Amino acid sequence: MSDIIVRVVTRLMIPYLQLYGLYIILYGHNSPGGGFAGGTVIASSLILYVLAFGIDDEDLRLSPSVARIIESCGALAYVGIGLGGILLGANFLSNKAAGFPLGIPGRVFSGGTIVLLTVSIGLKVASTMITLFTNIAEKEGEDES
Amino acid sequence: MMRVALEVVTLVVIGVLLLMVAQEMPSFGDPTNPVHNEVSRYYIENTEEEAGVQNVVAAIITDYRGFDTLGELTVLLTAIAGLLAVLRS
């Protein structure tokens, strides 16, 4: 794991991977992609980083408490946006019926709640995948989160 | 040995039955299949107007059938909670 080539290439690749992941999330409603694929790409860039720079190094990892907060908040944000539909007088998870502005199809911020929901899915999936990987891969899980 | 033979026979029987069923299924790629009914046409025709996005699949997972996606996020959370509970216990 101390191969210099691996480290340099990883350092070069990670920004592009993350940019690509963000693109997949933000353009998921207008082109192929979406929260799941984009979140996973971002997660795999971070997993790559951890793999290249030492899996047992605690400082490199996404801290468990941060991961926990992102995971729960992603799901809570999804429910919250859904409840927004109820507060605006329509049904749970309503979009147009609740009066969210749809915008022009093809733009990044179009589709009312769709883009917000996709972002919350992407965040949650990214942190979940990282947590799953680090917990299965690490030697001993003793840290209390 | 008997057991292996029995398994192979069972698998082959199920396989042959499934192949017979496959022969009878609506033919592959035919636009007149029952799957391509008014529901899928509705999604394709009205997504841009009703959900304001161009990708119909994205509109289905987050708008028309958003509740499934909530279930899916819950599955991920359950997997994490279960995994940590198992690994930390």
Add this chain to the structure above:
Amino acid sequence: MITAHIMPLTILLPLVGAYLILLVGSKHRSFARNFGLLTTGITFAMVCYITYLVSNQGKMAYYLGGWAPPLGIELRADPITAFLLLTFAGVSFFVLLFAYDILPGEINGKVITRYYALYLVLLGSLLGIVLSNDFFNIYVFLEISSIAAAALVAVNGDKLAMEASIKYLVMSTLGSGTVLMGIAGLYMVTGYLSLDFLAGALPQAYASHPLTVLMTLGMLTVGIAVKAALFPLHVWLPDAHGSAPTSSSAILSGLVVKVYIAVLLKLLYRVFPLDFLAALPLQGSLLVMATLGIFIGSIMAIRQRDIKKMLAYSTVAQIGYVFLGIGLFSEKAMLGAVYHVFSHAVMKSMLFLSAGLLIKYSGKRTIADLSGLGRVYPIPMIAFSVGALSMVGVPPLAGFMSKWYLGLGALEANQLLFLLVLLLSSLLNGFYYMPIVIGGFFKKETVEIRQEKIPLGAQISLLVLIAATFFFGLFSNIPISFLTPTVQGIFSAFGGGI
């Protein structure tokens, strides 16, 4: 506002509770305990309100996202659904009340918050399965319930429990894979996922693709039978339910197995027309498997020396009764099956909870070592005895009423053989339950018994469950008259049954 949106909010409440418990983190154990109990309590109250609304309105429907059925997902409540919801929310509330002080002694303190989160997710998924009227949505909730249930078995950290858990997970994934294949097949020939639309499009689909429809029916039935532990496919159940922590065993045996039966009920009585089912060998095979399950489950239970294993095998037998009621295809038998889902949920959770207490105080899991505990700990032993008598089918208890209706159903369907099955199996039940009850009160102690005070929450929940067993045995006419119109509706729609 609450009234209009009560159904999605009821499913969401436990899920959001679980998210919040996970957000707060595993350091705040007392928060998780109190908040979890509070959430299930409110869920129970909301379910009571749904039942009240259903008893006034007859039926409720809710379109998620405002999209009507063929496009979106629909939630639906009718009297049978409401009755099942009441069972699930009520029993899980009292199990959690029981666990309030017991659980911290049973599992590692580090995982308590996660245990509560998993428990709430499981409850939410059970409510979701019962309420949902969309087949794929049911599948998603099925998967949530199987992961959460497997995690609740393994949470102990005990290696036996972990082995049972992975077996359970593998079997239940096989089951849900088969179910998904069935759902895909149904979608292929009809083009719908909503149950009502499926039912409407099915006759035409059967005319053009009969083999495909038969294959999907077979796959769905087999998949659900694996998950519900119908007789030859029950191998995973005794280990999983026998080695889990007390409150997990209670909810798994009492509720989780039943929810798959709820799916089967939806499938058989809402999607596939009865006259179509009657023409297939499905009825015969369901009845044969149910009967075999009743007898073999009971015989295996007699042979067990470990009390939790014995209760787990008894569940296999009791699932047989429910499948018997479903397979008889008659009005009274159906009532009996639904009523047995309820009464078995109450009885079996009571048995598991009291057995858990007795094991905790005697320190032994074998049946012979429970002798004399009733004199030291009357409440758990009385709860165990009431549950056991109700299982055997002694008259004023809830278990008797469900067997009574099953028997009436057998008469109605002219299947007198099954009356004999019911009588014989009650005798068998007596064989393995009665020695424990008699020994518990009248024999001398064989082990040293710890003198401890039973926590208040555990006492209350056992007393409530005892009271429920008596109440629903004596006043069974209340739920029966609530359920009858719906059941009659199902059968009259197809020319008065078979």
Add this chain to the structure above:
Amino acid sequence: MDNLFYAMIFIIFLTGFWIMLRQSNLIKKIIGMNIMESAIFLFLVAMGYVKEGSAPIATEANPGLAYVNPLPSALVLTGIVVSVSVTAFALGLTVRLYKHYGTMDVDEITRMRSEEL
């Protein structure tokens, strides 16, 4: 002849099913589970296909050609995430079991357990 597609999907499905049921190694079982589930997903996507159809995205439209059915794709997206969650949880259990028993073979674990009792 076109339905050979479905027939081959069923073969993959049965192979996955067989691996999951018969292989005693837990990792193998888990891979088998993934194979089985992705065969089901392929079945779903295949039934929504239209010959020479284009993807259900407005910008990819081919004039004069039909779109494929978008609903199975949406269901499959959900299904894939569900199956990765089950995989992760099962792998966690496997790792713990290996720590306790020193093996990932279910038959061997059952044998060791019955010897202990």
Add this chain to the structure above:
Amino acid sequence: MTLVHFLLLLFLVVCAFFVGRTKDLISATIVFSAYSLTMALLWQQLASPDVAITEAAIGAGVTTLLLFAAISRTRRME
């Protein structure tokens, strides 16, 4: 059904069989990864790019990583 479909499906069947036969878990995982990528290609051919991207990221990426992680903590041979 075109020739491309047929060849990809055939490859999938071969991969699935190989996973069942091999004793080496690492090679089983690699074959599974190839299986997932082929699946992604096939989904692209069936005009479902969303599913293809997700399968490539999740099925071939994360699932394989998880399997490798689990094998690295246990052992390689069956």
